[in-house]
Amino acid sequence: MSHPTAVQLLEAVGLFLREAEAALPGRLGFHAKVARNVVAIVCRELAQDPDSAEARALAAFGGPAAVSAGLRSGELAPDDPALLAALAEAVIARLAVDNPRYPTLARLRAPEDSS
């Protein structure tokens, strides 16, 4: 195994970017913050493998590219409940990596939306 692991290396970069963010003025500081967020996304992506999760969620419809193609050609209907349930599972897997604090993630996971 590699020591440190890829995730541990990225976590170290994240720590450095946090320091840089505090020391850099204006736009550079803002970009350090954005970069730290990007590093966090990559860490989660390495741990969670959202590509596979999305492919599994949409497997019954032939996978992500086939779903896009089917919706474009009209073979798949945008009101098909089974398709909507599969798409919900697929977007949850991606959003859990890209922004786990986004409110819609919890709302999609809730069995019955309270709104």
Next chain:
Amino acid sequence: MATRPASREGSEPLSILDPAGPEGRAALARLLAPALGGAVTVREVVALSGGANSATWRVEAEVTRGGAAPEVRCVIFQRSAGRGAQGLPRRVQAEVMQRAGRAGVPVPPVLAIPDDASGLGDSVVTGFVAGEALAPRWLRDERFAEARGALAAQCGAALAKLHAVPLSAWADLPLGGGSGAELLEGMFATYRRIGVDVPAFDLAFAWLRPRMPETPPTCLVHGDFRAGNFLVDEGGLAAVLDWELPHLSVPEEDLGWLCVQAWRFGHWQKPVGGFATRDALLAAYRAAGGTVEADRLWTWEVFGNLKWGMSCLQLADDHVSGRVPSVERAAIGRRVSEVAADLVHAIAKGDL
């Protein structure tokens, strides 16, 4: 859209003055003298936030009239970002803004529009309007509680007044636009040009296609009417900013855009900009004389979310294609996941 950048580049002088430099200050002073009614010395030029399409400076001018003591005036100088900037030329934007102001929309006063000989580029000078521009701040701070309560009525009234202006009043300006169906197809063409597959975007295109109106535009829309483009003071809406994207469409486009999840800044329980319910906005719009159906608003809200998602995709493509390498643009590409989740939620549950 395709013809605008070319015509703009053609009309731009080769070198444009830095407004903070000595020549730029002198040019600003010459421009401001008639507008401010006296001899003008430009004291300070401070760069404010710059968007993708424009750059903004605060200019402090000293005005001397006759023998009176000099008066200090603050004005705002705004200029297109130049090559690759989207939106209308500043001069047209300023004209739309002034006419909207005369119709009753709160806008900053236009003080001067530089001509080509000024060396100041495609720009406009407006009066300084006090207020908070950072939406997360006025959505949260206690001192804006009253303002938040007033905003739904003020936004509804501002949009109703803008949309009530007859189409003929804009006929002399080079404005784009089209039916809802045409706007959707334009967006789909961009989506296919970028060439990636986002299943949730295809879901939204398929859901919207039979729902978007094919009827021609009925009014001018602001085109970017959202929480981030408001100046808010303790009384509420002080000014509507950023008139870069006005076009001819239907009222529901502005109303639906105001409800897009991305401008709620986490306050998702209040769909209208994070500060009000849809019913409150619709009631205010109708009370000010506007006509709108709730189900058509919902269709345009879904359209608005998809449009924001397409912006994320395009900004990310700027980086991926190598046109504008930028960590910021690369990161925005992953906000596509947020919009994908919003679109699936909206279409599966009929609410967002």
